[in-house]
Amino acid sequence: MAATHEAILANLTNAQRAAVTHRDGALLVLAGPGSGKTTVVTHRMAHLIAGGVPPWQILALTFTNKAAGEMGERMAAMLPGRSTGRGGPTVATFHSFCARQLRQFAEAADLAPRYSIYDDADQRDAIKQAMKQAEVDSTNFTPSAIGAAISNAKNRLLDAHAYAAQTSGFREGCITRVYSTYEKILRANDALDFDDLLLRMVRLLRTDEQVRTQLQQRYHYLLIDEYQDTNHAQFVIAHTLAASHGNICVVGDPDQSIYGWRGADISNILEFEQQYSMAKVVPLGQNFRSTGHIVDAAAGLIEHNKRRKSKRLYTELGPGERPAVVICRDEQHEAVLVADFLRGQSEQHGVVWKEMAVLYRVNALSRVLEEALRTAEIPYVIARGTAFYDRKEIKDALAYLRVIANPNDEVCLRRIINTPSRGIGKTTLKKVELFAIDGQLRLLEALRRAGDMTGLTARAVNAITKFVQMLEGCRKAAVGEVPRALAGSEHLARLVEQVIRESGLESAYQQSPTEEDQQRLANLEELISAAAQFVAPPADEQRSELRLLDLLTAFLESVALVSDADLVDPQRGTVTLMTLHTAKGLEFSAVAMIGLEENLLPHVRAADSDNELEEERRLCFVGITRAKRRLQLSRAALRTHRGIREPTIESRFLRELPAESIVLSDQAGEGARLDDERDGAVEFPVGSIVRHPKFGLGRVESIMPRAAGVSARVAFSTGGTKTLILDFAPLERVE
DNA sequence: CTGGTCATTTTTTTT
DNA sequence: AAATGACCAG
Secondary structure, X not given: OHHHHHHHHOOOOHHHHHHHHXXXXXXXXXXXXXXXXXXXXXXXXXXHHHOOOOHHHEEEEEOOHHHHHHHHHHHHHHOOOXXXXXXXXXXXXXXXXXXXXXXXXXXXXXXXXXOEEEOHHHHHHHHHHHHHHOXXXXXXXXXXXXXXXXXXXXXXXXXHHHHHHHOOOHHHHHHHHHHHHHHHHHHHHOEEEHHHHHHHHHHHHHHOHHHHHHHHHHOOEXXXXXXXXXXXXXXXXXXXXXXXXXXXXXXXXXXXXXXXXXXXXXXXXXXXXXXXXXXXXXXXXXXXXXXXXHHHHHHHHHOOOXXXXXXXXXXXXXXXOOOEEEEEEEHHHHHHHHHHHHHHHHHHHOOOHHHEEEEEOOHHHHHHHHHHHHHOOOOEEEOOHHHHHHOHHHHHHHHHHHHHHOOOOHHHHHHHOOOOOOXXXXXXXHHHHHHHHHOOOOHHHHHHOHHHOOOOOHHHHHXXXXXXXXXXXXXXXXXXXXXXXXXXXXXXXXXXXXXXXXOOHHHHHHOOOOHHHHHHHHHHHHHHHHHHOOOOOOOOOOOOEEEHHHHHHHHXXXXXXXXXXXXXXXXXXXXXXXXXXXXXXXXXXXXXXXXXEOEEOOEHHHXXXXXXXXXXXXXXXXXXXXXXXXXXXXXXEEEEEOOEEEEOOEOHXXXXXXXXXXXXXXXXXXXXXXXXXXXHHOOOOOOOEEEEOOOEEEEEEEEEEEOOEEEEXXXXXXXXXEEEEOOOOOOEEOO
C-alpha cells in the first residue's frame, strides 16, 4: 500500500500534493488554466482508495460526459481492477447522475420510471402548446424567451406557484400562466426537461428523508469539478449530499466561469470559504500547459475584470512565441489566414492536425472556415456532438423509440403520427384530439379507439389503426428480457432497426434518389450501430437480466444528455472547430481564435451589463489559455452578418492584451490589400524563418503596411529585432 | 391531405 | 443567408 501511495504522489508539486492528500472535510481547489486540475482530481480519488476508502463511496460530478469518462479512465489506469464498473466510484455529470437517481427512486420522486427527457426542441414544442392553451399571444412573447424565463426560475428552484408569488407585472403574469400550463403538460406526458432533472432531484432530497440519508451514507466523499459553473440547484444537491459528513471537494476557477447565462452562480465558488469556515484552500497558479507570452497575454486580459479573486498565473516553460493578432479584410480572408496558420504549424513545426483547434464565439462562424479548410485540404471536424442527434431523420427515429418507452409522451407522438406521411393530417388529428378531451383519454388511447369515433373517413381510421398496430408491435418486442451483458445491445439494435423499418422511415428514404436522402438512410444505419455499441452504465441493482425496455430507456437517456464536448475525439487526426464554450477544459498545441470584434466577442447581448461583459472576457480568457505553444487571434475589418456586409469594430479585449506579449499583423491595410499578399504575407508570413546576409537567421514577427512599402518586423537569432522594408531588404525565406 | 411557394424572422453560448 | 411558418393550389 505504501508503494501505491508513493506512486500516486510522485511528480506532483507541493500544492498539488496538498490537494491530493487532504482527506476529510471541505476542500477548495482554485485551479488556474493548465494547472493540472484533472491530475489532482484523479490522483485524489486514487489516494482516497489507496487509503482504504471503498471506491463506491466516491461520487465525482463533472460538467461533461467526456470529462467523466476521462476521469474514470485515468483512475482505472492508476488502480487497475479496482475502479471500474459496479463497486467503482461513481463518475457522472450532474444531469446524468440526477437522471439515474430519479429513475432509481422514481416512486419516491413521484415520477414514472421511464419518464422522457425533453431537449430544447421538445421543450419548445411543449411551451408552444402551453402558450396556446394558456392563451398567451406568441406575437408578444416568443416561446424561447418564455422558455428562458422558465428555465431561469427552475434554476432558482421556483416552481410556477413560487414564481407567481415572487413576481408581478404583465409579462410575468403571462409567464406564470404558461409556466403552470407547461408544468401540467410535462406531468401529463411523464416528461422532464433538463432543468427538471436538477429541480426534481433537489425536491427528492428535501422531501424524502430516507432517500436523502441513503445517498448521504453511500457517497461519503464528494468531488465537484468545474465548480464555478454550478447553478443554485446543483449547489443545493451537492451540499445536501455532503451535509452529513462535510467531505466535499470542489475544484474550479472563477476566471473560467462562462455559464452565467444558464444560471451558473459564480458566488458558489467565491463564497465557498464563508460557507465552510474550516475549508482548506489550495490555489494552483502554476500553468504547465502554455508558454510565457500566452500566459502573460491571458493574465493581462483577465486583470481587467473587477469581480474576481486575483491570483498570480505563471509558467516555467519559457517565454515561447508571442500570440499573433491578425487583422483581416473580411471573413473569407480571415478563414484563409487561419488555414495558412494551421498549415504553417503542420509544415514548419510538425504539429499534427489533432493538436490544433479553431475557436469562435458563435457557431455561425464555422461556415466560412469550413470552406477555406476544404480548399486548403486541411482535415477538420466540427465539434457538435448534438448535430447528429439533431438531424431530422434521427429525431424522428428517436421519437418512435421514445413513444415506445413512454407512451404518454405526446410531444413525440405528435411528431411521428404523420411522419412519414401516412394520411393522418391536421384535420384528422384535430378530431382525435377532441375525442380524447371528451373522453378524458390520452392521445394514444384515443387513437386506439379510432374505430369508435364518428366523423372520421374510413381511410383515416385505416391509417390510424395501422399506425397504432405498428407501435404496439414494437412495444411488444421491447418488453422481453435480455441478458445484461454486451449482448443486450444487440437486441437493442434490432429493436431500433425494427422501428426504422416498420415506421416507414426507411422506405420513405429508400424510394428517393436524392443524395441527401441517401445520406439520411446512412444516418439511420449509424443510429442502429450506435445502439449496438451502447453499454448501459452499471446499475446498483445487480440483476443479470434486464428488460429491453429499460435498456432502451438508458439508451435514450444517454442520447438526451450528450454534449458537444463529448464527441471531441482525440484519436481523430483532424483539426477541431468549436465554440469557446465547448473548448473549456481542452488544450491544443496551436489555437486560432477568430472574430475578435465588438458585438461578437464581447457579444452584442452582453453589451449593457458589466457582469455579462466580464463573462465575455472570461470566455476570451478561456480561449487564449487553450493554447500550449502557438496562438493566433484574428478579426475581420468587414463581416457579413444576416446577409449584410458591415465594417466591424475591434474587440476591446484585443486592446486589453499587454502590448509586449503579442505581435500585431495588419493584413487589411491599403498596402496589404495591394501587394502584401503577393510580396509580404504570402512570401514571408508571420512566423516564417528568414535569412538576412548581415543579421543572420530571424523570424518574422509582424507584417505592416508603411508609406515606403510593406515592412516586416524580424527578430534575429543574434538577439536584435529589426524593421525591414520587404521591397529592399535582401531577405530569403528558409522555412 | 399534400406539397409547394412566399413572407417573415433570427439562438450566443449548452446540460 | 437561412430557416421557419403561413398560406394556397392541386
